[in-house]
Amino acid sequence: MTAQSAPVLEMHELRTWFATPEGPLRAVDGVSLGVEPGRCLGVVGESGSGKTVLLRSIVGLLPRRAIASTGGTVCFEGLELAGAPPAVIRDVRGRRIGMVFQDPMTSLNPVMRVGTQLTDGMRHHLGVGRQEARRRARALLEAVGIPDPERRLRDYPHQLSGGMRQRVTIAIALACDPSLLLADEPTTALDVTVQSQILRLLGRLRRQRNMAVILVTHDMGVVAGSTDDLAVMYAGKVVEQGPTATVFSATRHPYTRALLEAIPRADARPGERLATIPGQPPSLVDPPSGCRFAPRCPRAADRCRAEEPPLAGADGHRFACWFPLGDPEPPAAAT
Amino acid sequence: MSQQPDPNLLVAAEAAPSLPSATLSLRASARLGPVFWLSVGWLALVGVLAATASLLPLRDPNISDFSSLAAGPSAHHWLGTDAVGLDLLSRIIYGARVSLAVGLFSILIGLAVGAPLGAVAGYFRGKVEAALMTVADAMLSFPALILLLFITAFFGKTLVNIIIAIAVVTVPVFLRLARANTLVLAQREFVLAARSTGASSWRVLWREVAPNILPSLLTFGLLAAAVAIVAEGALSFMGLSVPPQTPTWGNIIAGGRQEIQTDPLIVLFPSVAMFLTVFALNLAGERLRSMIDARGGRR
Amino acid sequence: MKQVKGRLLELAPVLLLVSFATFALVRVLPGDPARAFLGPQASQQEVALLRHQIGLDRPIISAYGHWLARAFHGDLGQSYQTGQSVVSALAQRLPVSIELMLLAQVLGLAVAVPVGVLTAYRAEGLVDRAWSGLSFATIALPSFVLGLLLIIVFPVKLNVLQISGFTHLTHSVGGNLESMTLPALTLALPQIAIYSRVLRGDMIATLREDHVTMAEAKGLPTWQILFRYALRPSSFSLITLAGLNVGQLMSGAVVVEFLFGLPGVGMLLVSSIFAHDLVMIQGVILFTVVVYVAINLGVDLLYAVLDPRTRHVAAA
Numbered sequence: 001m002t003a004q005s006a007p008v009l010e011m012h013e014l015r016t017w018f019a020t021p022e023g024p025l026r027a028v029d030g031v032s033l034g035v036e037p038g039r040c041l042g043v044v045g046e047s048g049s050g051k052t053v054l055l056r057s058i059v060g061l062l063p064r065r066a067i068a069s070t071g072g073t074v075c076f077e078g079l080e081l082a083g084a085p086p087a088v089i090r091d092v093r094g095r096r097i098g099m100v101f102q103d104p105m106t107s108l109n110p111v112m113r114v115g116t117q118l119t120d121g122m123r124h125h126l127g128v129g130r131q132e133a134r135r136r137a138r139a140l141l142e143a144v145g146i147p148d149p150e151r152r153l154r155d156y157p158h159q160l161s162g163g164m165r166q167r168v169t170i171a172i173a174l175a176c177d178p179s180l181l182l183a184d185e186p187t188t189a190l191d192v193t194v195q196s197q198i199l200r201l202l203g204r205l206r207r208q209r210n211m212a213v214i215l216v217t218h219d220m221g222v223v224a225g226s227t228d229d230l231a232v233m234y235a236g237k238v239v240e241q242g243p244t245a246t247v248f249s250a251t252r253h254p255y256t257r258a259l260l261e262a263i264p265r266a267d268a269r270p271g272e273r274l275a276t277i278p279g280q281p282p283s284l285v286d287p288p289s290g291c292r293f294a295p296r297c298p299r300a301a302d303r304c305r306a307e308e309p310p311l312a313g314a315d316g317h318r319f320a321c322w323f324p325l326g327d328p329e330p331p332a333a334a335t
Numbered sequence: 336m337s338q339q340p341d342p343n344l345l346v347a348a349e350a351a352p353s354l355p356s357a358t359l360s361l362r363a364s365a366r367l368g369p370v371f372w373l374s375v376g377w378l379a380l381v382g383v384l385a386a387t388a389s390l391l392p393l394r395d396p397n398i399s400d401f402s403s404l405a406a407g408p409s410a411h412h413w414l415g416t417d418a419v420g421l422d423l424l425s426r427i428i429y430g431a432r433v434s435l436a437v438g439l440f441s442i443l444i445g446l447a448v449g450a451p452l453g454a455v456a457g458y459f460r461g462k463v464e465a466a467l468m469t470v471a472d473a474m475l476s477f478p479a480l481i482l483l484l485f486i487t488a489f490f491g492k493t494l495v496n497i498i499i500a501i502a503v504v505t506v507p508v509f510l511r512l513a514r515a516n517t518l519v520l521a522q523r524e525f526v527l528a529a530r531s532t533g534a535s536s537w538r539v540l541w542r543e544v545a546p547n548i549l550p551s552l553l554t555f556g557l558l559a560a561a562v563a564i565v566a567e568g569a570l571s572f573m574g575l576s577v578p579p580q581t582p583t584w585g586n587i588i589a590g591g592r593q594e595i596q597t598d599p600l601i602v603l604f605p606s607v608a609m610f611l612t613v614f615a616l617n618l619a620g621e622r623l624r625s626m627i628d629a630r631g632g633r634r
Numbered sequence: 635m636k637q638v639k640g641r642l643l644e645l646a647p648v649l650l651l652v653s654f655a656t657f658a659l660v661r662v663l664p665g666d667p668a669r670a671f672l673g674p675q676a677s678q679q680e681v682a683l684l685r686h687q688i689g690l691d692r693p694i695i696s697a698y699g700h701w702l703a704r705a706f707h708g709d710l711g712q713s714y715q716t717g718q719s720v721v722s723a724l725a726q727r728l729p730v731s732i733e734l735m736l737l738a739q740v741l742g743l744a745v746a747v748p749v750g751v752l753t754a755y756r757a758e759g760l761v762d763r764a765w766s767g768l769s770f771a772t773i774a775l776p777s778f779v780l781g782l783l784l785i786i787v788f789p790v791k792l793n794v795l796q797i798s799g800f801t802h803l804t805h806s807v808g809g810n811l812e813s814m815t816l817p818a819l820t821l822a823l824p825q826i827a828i829y830s831r832v833l834r835g836d837m838i839a840t841l842r843e844d845h846v847t848m849a850e851a852k853g854l855p856t857w858q859i860l861f862r863y864a865l866r867p868s869s870f871s872l873i874t875l876a877g878l879n880v881g882q883l884m885s886g887a888v889v890v891e892f893l894f895g896l897p898g899v900g901m902l903l904v905s906s907i908f909a910h911d912l913v914m915i916q917g918v919i920l921f922t923v924v925v926y927v928a929i930n931l932g933v934d935l936l937y938a939v940l941d942p943r944t945r946h947v948a949a950a
Contacts, residue, residue, distance in 0.1 A: 061850055094853030101851075106844040111866045111941055120862075121852040156942040172852065473651035476930075478922050480888055481903060485915065488907045489663050565776040569889045572778045573904065585778075592782065595797070599786045606779040614774035621770075 007034035008077060008180050008212040009058070015071035016050075016057045024068040026284045027053040029236035031072075032311075035229070037179065040206060040213040042227030042244065044220060044259065048281055050236040051216045055182050058214075059097055060089045077179065095125040098173030102185040104165035108157035114168055115153030121175045140171040145201060163194035167201070174205065181206070181213045187222060199226045220263045224248065232256045235282050235292040242317030250317070252324035255293045291322070299323050371622040374615035381612055385431035394422040396429045396582045405598045414604045417587070418594050423601065426582035427608050433494065433576075433583040434612065437567040438560035441498045445505030445559070450552055452506075453513025454544055458521055458536065464514070471507035479504045483566060487575045494577050497570065501563045512555055516548040551627050557620035561613045568609055584609045641934055645927050652927075653705075656919045657698045660688065660912050671714065671910050684714060688913055701916075710917035715909050720917030723902060728884075731891070731898035733803070733810075735883035737818035739876060742825035749826070750833030750872075751860050757838050769827035781820040781893045788816060798895040817894045821887055825879065829872055836868040843867075866940060873940065874933055881929030885922035 014031045017024040028050045035041040043051045056062050058074055058081065074081040077096065081089060093099075101107040109117055118140065119133035128136070134153070141149035144167040157165055166186060173181055183202065187195040203226055206213050215227055223230055223244065230248075231241040232255065240253035251257045258277045279296035282288050288295055294304040303322050311320040384391070394400070399420035400412070407415045414423040456464040486500040520526055521544070529539045570576040571585020579586050584605045591601030660667055668684040669676070682691075688711075689697030704711070710720035753762040775783070788795045795816055801809035840846060841864055849863045886900025895901075899918065906914035 059851065061847060090853045090855070092853065093851055099848070099851035101844055101848055103844060107848045109845040109849070109863055109867070110943060112863070120854065120858070124852075124854055124858070158943045169848065172848070175852075469647050469651065473648045473655065476648055476923055476926050477652050477655065478882070478885065478919070478926070481919060481922065484888070484904065484907050485659060489910070561774070568776050569778055573889070573892050575907075588778065588782065595782065595785060596790050599790060602782050602786065606782065609779060610775055613776070614771060617770065617774050 005036050005038075007036050009214075010034040010075045011058070011072065012075070013072035014054065014057060014074060014082070015069070016053055016062065017068045017070070018066050019068035020285060022285045024285070026236045026287060028057055029284075029287075031233070031236075031238055033231055033238065033241070035180070035212045035214055037212050038206065038210040039228045040203070040215055040226060042223040042230045043214060043216045043233060044218065044223050044230065045233035046218060046277075046281060048284075049233040050284075051218075051233050052184055054233070055099075055184050055214060055216050058182065059093050059099065060084075060086070061093075061099075091125075094121045094178075095176040096178050097180045097182060098176070098178040100166070100169050100173050100181065100183040100186045103189040104162055104169050105189065107169055108165055110157055112156075113153065114155050114157065114160070118153070118168070118172050118175060121172065125176050136175070137171075140174060141168070143174070143205070144168070144171045145197075146171075162190055163197065166190060166194075166198055170198075170201065170205070174209075177209065179211060181211055183213060183215045185217055186215070188217070188219070195222070202226065220259050224263075232259065235287060236284055237292065237320070238311060239293065239321070240319040241311070242313070242315075242319075246315075246317050250326065252313070252317070252319040252326060253293075253321050254297050254299050254325060256319075257325060291320070367622060367626070371619055374619040374622075377611055377615045378619070381431050381608075382435060384428045385435050388425075388428050388432060391428070393425040393428060396421060396425040397580055405594055405601065407598075407600060415598075415600055417590055417601050418598075421582075423587070423604055426587050427584065427605050430582040430584045430587055430605065431608070431612075433571075433581065434564045434567060434609070436494065437498055437501060438564045438616070441501035441563045442505060442556045442560045444498070444502035446509050446552060446556055448502070449506040449509025450513040450548070453510040453515075454517045454540055454548065456510070457514035457517030458540055458544060467510065468514070471510045474504075474507040475511075480566065480569065483570060484573075484575055487570060492575060492577055494581075497567060497576055501566055504566075505559055505563070508559065509552060509555075513548055513552060516551060517544055520544055520547055551624070554620055554623040554627060557616050557623065561616035561620070564609070564616070565613060641931055645931065649924065649927055652923045653702060653920055654698060656916055656923065657701055658694065659919075660690075660916065661694055666690075667910070667912055671912070687711075687714065705920060710920065711913040713906070713911050713914045715906070715911040715914070720914055723914065724899065724918065724921055727886075727897060727899045727902045729803075730800070730896055731884060731886045731900065734814060734817055734821070734887060734891070734896065734898060735880060737814055738821035738825065738883065738887075739880060741818055741822040742829055743876065745822075746826045746829035746833060746872075747865070750830040751837060751865060753830065754834040754837035754841060754868075755856075755860060757834070762834075765830070769831050772827040773824050775824070777820055777824070777887075777889050778893050780823060781816065781890060784816050784819055798893070800894075800896050813894075813896070817887070817890050817896055820890050820893075821883070825876075829875065832875055833868060833872045836871050837864060840864045840868040869940065870937065873936055877929055877933035877936065881926040884925045884929070885918075 011034065012032050014028055015026075016028040017026050019025075031050075031054055033041065033043075043054065045051045053062065057070070058076075060081070070082065072082060076092065079088070079092065081092065108114075115134065115137055118137045119130075122128050122133045122136060123130070137153055138149040141152055146152055146164060146167050152160070152164075152168075157168070160168065166189075170186075181202075186202070187198050190198060199222065202213065202215070205211065215223070217223060227244045229242065230244040231238050232247070232253065233239070234255050240247060240251075240256045247256060248260070251260060255277075262276060277296060282292055282295060288305070290303075290305040290307055291297070291300070291309055294300040297304065301323065307322070309320045309322045311318050313319055394412075400416060400422065401420050403409070403412060403416050404420045405416060405418045406412060409415065412422050412424065414427065416422055417426070452467055456467040482504060483497070483500045486503075487496055490496050526539060526543050529543050530536075534542075567576055567583070568585035568588075571583040572589045574586070574589065576583055576585060579590070587605040588602055588609075591598070591605070594601055663670075666681070666685075668681050668688065668690060672680055672684060685691050689700060692700075701711075708721060710724075712719050713723065716723075749765065753759075753765050756762055772780075785797055789797045795812055799813055801813045803810040846859060846864055849859045854863075884899075886898045886903060888900035888904060890896070891898045891900040892904055899922075903915065903918045903922075906918065
């Protein structure tokens with residue numbers, strides 16, 4: 001663990017609430033996370049857990065009118081991004097922080113050539129000329145494993161396969177050599193074989209460039225092989241975080257275990273049903289008092305429903321649970 | 336040419352462009368809102384005045400007051416007089432008769448002919464549909480205003496001819512709209528259910544399809560009526576509508592055009608009447624349409 | 635170019651039907667059109683000659699075939715009022731209508747595109763709401779009313795521009811533009827209203843798409859995102875609409891040409907209708923319809939240029 005290197009990005013108590021007719025929706029509700037150079041932080045959770053909003057909050061990519069209130073700090077390479085003027089954030093976006101989105105079928109502009117979409121970020125941020133931008137674009141396409149880059153630069157997105165397009169969006173995100181890459185479900189829309197290729201590619205590029213990566217996904221299987229650290233989000237909050245290996249081997253939060261049990265395993269007997277988590281995620285407009293997972297938690301006790309557990313622990317492994325796994329069962333009054 | 340969002344579907348876009356759907360739709364909500372009722376109020380006022388014109392204490396629209404030629408508003412002539420001393424208020428109210436008659440009857444005829452054909456095309460599909468759509472497309476690519484000019488020039492400038500001419504032009508529009516609605520409707524559960532119980536096609540068309548496509552056709556009719564009124568106005572303005580003894584908004588405006596440099600009010604008053612009427616029809620139509628759309632969305 | 639062939643096949647019956655209808659119009663007229671044109675003093679011989687000239691003495695199908703065959707060779711006959719050939723009359727009037735159309739379209743698009751983009755970017759904002767109301771009012775103004783209002787404002791009250799009349803471009807460029815300004819404005823204002831609202835609607839949908847978020851994530855300036863990334867995929871309805879208007883205006887803005895006394899195709903048509911000049915009417919209508927249909931086809935082909943996806947489907 002390269003504990004001595006300072007984090008590229010450090011969020012503290014980050015909060016993003018959306019305005020709804022029923023009141024503020026607490027999409028991200030006090031999240032503190034950081035990521036160091038060359039390392040990959042995975043953020044997992046069900047859809048609606050706030051992980052995508054968290055990622056977009058970092059770079060201010062949320063519709064401004066939808067936001068009710070924000071809070072907390074986002075420190076990126078010494079620069080405070082939370083509440084920074086749009087021009088400052090725009091200068092960071094694309095140049096120092098790259099982003100990859102979920103669906104490569106829709107995240108490329110259908111009526112512009114790949115080359116244009118790949119070079120205009122460089123030309124804008126770095127002020128490189130046309131020829132130089134082309135040259136770098138070819139190198140980037142090669143780096144992400146696209147054969148015959150010269151031809152691909154002249155192609156339109158619809159001429160490329162899904163995996164190829166995701167490689168292109170990765171190349172776009174890397175165009176200005178960012179120190180942080182935000183990847184929002186980058187493999188969800190892809191075939192399984194392509195998924196692992198893209199994950200390996202991201203890992204290789206991260207190590208080559210000593211770049212920090214935040215990988216958001218709902219898939220524990222994706223997280224297992226490709227992240228160094230892990231944060232599990234539930235209902236707008238982090239419920240467990242730590243080194244990926246530790247979280248997997250010494251799981252403390254019941255929600256994390258439920259997610260792990262939902263991974264399809266190769267050794268499962270045919271017809272064996274995957275474990276699913278009963279119930280629905282809570283309303284983020286009017287979240288339950290106490291632990292937000294309590295209504296669905298098999299171990300919940302009275303205390304869980306009354307008091308919110310703090311995120312605490314030792315050796316970088318922290319969890320928010322009154323009765324963590326590995327500790328004795330809560331009193332019989334539980335259910 | 337089946338999916339073009341044609342703003343020129345009806346009469347002469349240059350005379351009155353109508354809007355492609357859902358662009359200007361006011362916010363759909365459960366209430367109709369004050370704007371809608373103001374529009375309806377204006378239309379009702381114009382309608383009542385036009386219907387009762389001969390009972391009202393108005394001056395004869397065709398008897399000149401030679402003591403006041405091209406005079407501004409006064410106690411005798413509330414809106415003033417035109418170049419030959421005709422009372423403008425009276426002429427505008429009588430003119431409303433022509434405009435409203437054209438708007439109402441041409442659209443009703445167009446609807447009565449076009450809608451059943453469209454429903455049949457959309458319900459039975461196949462060769463019937465192909466033939467009807469080809470004819471409708473041909474009619475639509477024929478310049479509407481030219482057809483109107485032609486009919487009135489050669490068949491006589493009578494109110495009936497104008498109403499029929501405009502009705503002819505609107506038939507393909509209602510046909511397409513009714514077909515499109517029927518296509519959607521024919522896949523709905525209740526229509527499928529009616530068909531599966533063995534009801535005859537005509538019965539299903541009459542009992543299930545017709546009542547369901549009528550609201551949106553009538554709503555579109557309001558917008559179409561506005562276009563019809565503008566078309567008649569344009570014909571009148573060019574001297575190709577009813578003869579000038581019968582006042583129409585278009586021919587009052589055309590008459591006032593000679594005096595536009597000295598008395599712009601003669602042009603202005605009938606223009607305002609026409610604008611408000613067209614505006615009210617558009618507003619009311621859009622309002623109803625956005626409500627129907629919203630309801631359709633929730634179903 | 636499979637696409638083009640398909641469209642042509644689709645359009646052929648429409649064109650045939652419309653041209654036949656145009657031709658047949660003459661036949662359904664009450665009375666004898668030749669007699670009606672020549673007047674009661676004309677001799678029986680003169681009437682017979684005219685009837686022969688316009689094919690009234692033959693069965694309709696054979697006369698139509700004859701007319702169509704000649705039309706294919708660029709011969710639409712001669713006006714029996716002035717003796718001028720229909721084609722040369724059109725050639726004379728067309729430049730005026732085309733100039734008017736171009737001015738109106740350029741003016742319309744030049745205002746509507748930026749306004750449409752802006753109102754989409756700030757949808758539901760103050761400017762957007764105000765513009766929506768204004769647009770709605772503008773399209774409720776019939777063109778002759780709008781034209782007269784412009785006359786009242788500019789030549790009458792402000793004493794600029796002329797009320798009507800036409801100066802040929804070869805005569806004086808300044809004078810020509812002066813005579814064209816109000817007509818072009820009359821046509822452009824409602825187009826601005828419609829174009830900007832249509833573009834706004836499509837643009838709002840585009841701005842919600844992932845590729846726009848992606849462009850934002852690249853840190854590009856807002857104007858680049860709006861005009862380089864979002865405008866083109868949002869412009870298809872606008873192009874269709876503008877194309878249809880071009881088709882319509884090529885054959886003359888009848889009311890506006892009449893109002894401002896411009897000698898365009900629309901005016902030609904109105905005057906030949908007034909004069910019951912049947913050969914001229916048939917010729918002009920046929921021209922109008924063919925142009926309209928051809929522009930429709932052109933708009934379809936334009937999609938291929940704008941949208942690479944359809945281009946490659948067509949090539950496949």
